Amino acid sequence: MSGNQIKQEVEDRERRKIKSTAAMRDLMLKYYMEAKAAEGTDKKIAWITSGGPVEPLICFDVIPVYPENHGAMCGAAHMNVELCEVAEGMGFSRDLCSYARGDIGSAVTKGGPIGGLPKPDFLVCCNNICNTVLKWYEELSRFFDVPLYIYDTPFVRGSLPSHTRDFAVRQMEEYIGFLERMTGREFDEQRFLEVAARSFAAISLWGQILSCNSAKPAPMTCFDAFILMAPIVTLRGTQEVVDFYDGLLREMRERVEQGIGILPSEKRRVLWDNIPIWYEMRNLGRLFMELETCLVADTYTNAWTFEGVDPERPMESMAEAYAEVYLNINLERMADRMVGLAERFQVDGMVMHSNRSCKPYSLGQYDLAREFTKRTGLPVLIIEADHTDSRWYNRAEVEGRIRDFVENLL
Amino acid sequence: MEDQLVEKCVQLWEDPIPHLAQIREEGGIPVAYFCSYVPEEIMHAAGLTPVRLLGARRTISHADAHLQAYCCSVARTDLDMALAGELSFLEGAVFVQTCDTMMRLSDIWRRNTDFPFHGDLVLPVRMGEDISLPFLVEEVKRFKAQVEYHVGSSIREDALRESIRTYNENRRLAEEVYLLRRADPVAVDGLSAAAALMAGYWMKKEDHNALLKRFLENARSKGTEKLPQVRLLVTGSVCTTPDLYQLVQELGACVVDDDLCSGHRYFDSLVEESFPPEEALARRLWMRVNCPSKHQSLEDRAERLLKQVKESGAQGVVFYLQSFCEPHLFDVPYLRRKLQEEAGIPSVVLETELQSFSRGQLRTRLQAFIETIIGV
Numbered sequence: 001m002s003g004n005q006i007k008q009e010v011e012d013r014e015r016r017k018i019k020s021t022a023a024m025r026d027l028m029l030k031y032y033m034e035a036k037a038a039e040g041t042d043k044k045i046a047w048i049t050s051g052g053p054v055e056p057l058i059c060f061d062v063i064p065v066y067p068e069n070h071g072a073m074c075g076a077a078h079m080n081v082e083l084c085e086v087a088e089g090m091g092f093s094r095d096l097c098s099y100a101r102g103d104i105g106s107a108v109t110k111g112g113p114i115g116g117l118p119k120p121d122f123l124v125c126c127n128n129i130c131n132t133v134l135k136w137y138e139e140l141s142r143f144f145d146v147p148l149y150i151y152d153t154p155f156v157r158g159s160l161p162s163h164t165r166d167f168a169v170r171q172m173e174e175y176i177g178f179l180e181r182m183t184g185r186e187f188d189e190q191r192f193l194e195v196a197a198r199s200f201a202a203i204s205l206w207g208q209i210l211s212c213n214s215a216k217p218a219p220m221t222c223f224d225a226f227i228l229m230a231p232i233v234t235l236r237g238t239q240e241v242v243d244f245y246d247g248l249l250r251e252m253r254e255r256v257e258q259g260i261g262i263l264p265s266e267k268r269r270v271l272w273d274n275i276p277i278w279y280e281m282r283n284l285g286r287l288f289m290e291l292e293t294c295l296v297a298d299t300y301t302n303a304w305t306f307e308g309v310d311p312e313r314p315m316e317s318m319a320e321a322y323a324e325v326y327l328n329i330n331l332e333r334m335a336d337r338m339v340g341l342a343e344r345f346q347v348d349g350m351v352m353h354s355n356r357s358c359k360p361y362s363l364g365q366y367d368l369a370r371e372f373t374k375r376t377g378l379p380v381l382i383i384e385a386d387h388t389d390s391r392w393y394n395r396a397e398v399e400g401r402i403r404d405f406v407e408n409l410l
Numbered sequence: 411m412e413d414q415l416v417e418k419c420v421q422l423w424e425d426p427i428p429h430l431a432q433i434r435e436e437g438g439i440p441v442a443y444f445c446s447y448v449p450e451e452i453m454h455a456a457g458l459t460p461v462r463l464l465g466a467r468r469t470i471s472h473a474d475a476h477l478q479a480y481c482c483s484v485a486r487t488d489l490d491m492a493l494a495g496e497l498s499f500l501e502g503a504v505f506v507q508t509c510d511t512m513m514r515l516s517d518i519w520r521r522n523t524d525f526p527f528h529g530d531l532v533l534p535v536r537m538g539e540d541i542s543l544p545f546l547v548e549e550v551k552r553f554k555a556q557v558e559y560h561v562g563s564s565i566r567e568d569a570l571r572e573s574i575r576t577y578n579e580n581r582r583l584a585e586e587v588y589l590l591r592r593a594d595p596v597a598v599d600g601l602s603a604a605a606a607l608m609a610g611y612w613m614k615k616e617d618h619n620a621l622l623k624r625f626l627e628n629a630r631s632k633g634t635e636k637l638p639q640v641r642l643l644v645t646g647s648v649c650t651t652p653d654l655y656q657l658v659q660e661l662g663a664c665v666v667d668d669d670l671c672s673g674h675r676y677f678d679s680l681v682e683e684s685f686p687p688e689e690a691l692a693r694r695l696w697m698r699v700n701c702p703s704k705h706q707s708l709e710d711r712a713e714r715l716l717k718q719v720k721e722s723g724a725q726g727v728v729f730y731l732q733s734f735c736e737p738h739l740f741d742v743p744y745l746r747r748k749l750q751e752e753a754g755i756p757s758v759v760l761e762t763e764l765q766s767f768s769r770g771q772l773r774t775r776l777q778a779f780i781e782t783i784i785g786v
């Protein structure tokens with residue numbers, strides 16, 4: 001390679017890099033540092049599930065901490081297995097959700113890349129993503145000896161029944177009361193409206209950002225989205241998050257206008273299903289780049305793009321949105337969403353991660369795959385792994401299957 | 411006489427399927443359910459016969475195309491039987507939302523079978539708290555409407571009340587059997603009591619009530635001198651086969667009580683007949699002993715288990731669990747710790763998978779456990 005070629009390649013790589021990633025790293029670093037610093041002070045800390053209503057916490061100035069986000073971090077840092085082993089040593093089965101096992105291990109040992117999470121003052125568990133979180137948070141509540149608020153979101157088949165909506169709204173009110181008790185502060189409705197408005201703004205920005213990927217070439221892959229989603233999961237409702245996604249959207253739009261794709265060459269486009277395989281992100285990213293295949297969309301990051309949130313009735317519409325998240329609906333509705341993503345992002349096929357320790361996301365995938373192919377005519381590959389327990393992962397086999405699959409696309 | 415009765419129950423337990431087909435031949439309309447949170451009275455009042463599927467010992471041939479290997483074998487083997495066409499006598503099945511597996515299984519079952527009836531009952535996770543009761547009452551009503559729609563006529567209130575009485579009688583009788591076993595595990599041994607209760611999953615409740623009465627009469631007339639035995643309590647999800655109970659007995663121990671989904675938790679708490687029927691049914695589900703997939707603020711599982719251990723005089727606890735069963739497996743470390751620390755009660759965890767069931771292994775583990783209790 002000549003000096004010029006090398007220079008050009010370096011420039012090209014630089015051009016393709018997503019610049020906002022640095023801002024996000026700063027944002028998340030600041031967030032974790034503040035959260036850790038708050039431990040033992042008057043500031044309240046709550047641990048909350050990823051699908052839980054975080055806006056009320058922001059409204060009460062409670063610092064929300066997400067064990068699942070931390071789990072992803074531990075997974076990506078290749079540290080979750082040792083944490084899982086701690087939990088297994090305590091008698092937790094190897095077959096339980098590896099986020100839960102890792103989190104329990106980290107709570108006990110303060111292990112992981114940031115030395116564990118700050119101790120919670122109370123816990124908020126919303127079962128709209130799974131019933132596993134109930135068991136996990138019960139255990140946390142016993143371990144830390146702190147109160148647990150359960151925001152209960154019964155499964156929704158078909159359209160949202162009115163008694164399910166009423167139950168959700170009643171709990172939203174009760175949850176506010178719980179927070180008043182926990183913080184010793186009164187609910188400030190004006191503040192809540194502002195937080196809700198910012199949350200909706202961030203969610204809508206996030207939706208637009210993901211939509212940019214319908215462009216060809218796609219300005220990012222879902223591996224980027226998995227990383228860039230951290231603020232929407234953890235801090236939606238704050239102004240920083242709105243500002244951050246504002247910047248990210250601008251960047252994405254510019255990329256689309258200038259035709260800057262995330263891959264040097266994009267020949268095929270694929271949809272991803274299920275939680276990322278956190279410990280394999282790098283390798284898989286490289287593999288797909290080499291195969292000139294862009295993972296343009298996924299069912300996971302799109303779970304944070306609620307539709308139909310109404311700023312005029314934030315409490316109710318928020319309750320509705322939390323009731324009908326992706327994992328809390330029947331397979332037919334999930335298939336509709338998948339097919340919708342395939343069409344919007346013009347994919348050539350789908351890769352499904354059959355995730356050994358996440359049942360709500362994985363059981364039903366075989367049927368979804370068939371339904372997807374029936375309706376779109378597109379092929380599906382199902383690979384076996386676990387979101388953070390790498391002991392179940394067979395790299396050679398998975399990579400071989402991905403190669404075969406991608407090479408046969410189109 | 412009693413032995414014949416028990417023998418029949420044990421046979422039924424070993425293979426209930428032919429008997430279910432017979433219900434259909436005799437003009438009954440069997441509807442399957444899996445989980446103990448189903449308000450069976452509604453189906454009973456509509457002229458259907460609720461029967462329970464608890465999985466089966468078999469190799470999987472059809473279900474693997476729908477459920478991954480990391481799913482519990484109860485779900486996998488039940489689905490396998492349905493897909494293999496072995497359950498064609500069923501009118502349909504009812505699913506309740508307990509664990510994530512059941513929640514997804516309902517959709518998978520509905521999409522891949524063509525039984526005329528498919529029922530769903532969504533449950534709250536928060537039980538025993540005022541905030542969830544109105545939701546649960548509405549769900550019970552909705553379930554009733556599903557059943558009515560299927561049978562094509564509405565369920566009369568007096569019929570529903572009658573069914574509630576029949577089921578309540580069943581619960582009282584089952585409780586009596588259990589109390590008798592606790593008091594005199596020689597007259598009413600662990601296997602017999604469990605078999606007598608289990609038989610009720612595969613017959614009409616009226617017939618089962620008659621059976622339990624006969625069982626109780628026989629048991630009471632049988633005077634015993636008590637033998638010292640190792641007393642065990644079994645906790646967990648379902649006992650698909652009688653093997654565990656048989657092995658315990660072969661090893662000279664006895665099961666004096668259980669906290670099983672296919673045992674004590676099934677008949678715990680009566681439906682209060684003073685409430686309107688739908689509300690009364692909802693209230694029972696809401697108040698009964700908690701399944702680990704539910705949360706109750708009133709009294710947690712450990713407290714109940716400790717109480718049960720104390721009252722039954724159990725010297726050891728057997729956790730009998732399905733591999734991959736999240737709700738049950740999660741509670742194991744906590745419950746074991748409480749048992750050991752607060753009551754000095756040893757326990758053992760026995761995980762099973764129906765498609766690779768090993769009686770020999772079960773026996774070895776049980777034997778070792780019983781020996782530690784005796785102190786040999």
Ligand code: SF4
Pocket residue numbers: 068097098099100129130131132133275357358359360361387
């Ligand atoms: S079981 Fe799945 S949805 Fe639930 S916490 Fe674990 S990874 Fe998340």
Ligand code: SF4
Pocket residue numbers: 482483484485508509510511512647648732734735736737738
């Ligand atoms: S055994 Fe466990 S996982 Fe299986 S259906 Fe029952 S509660 Fe669910």
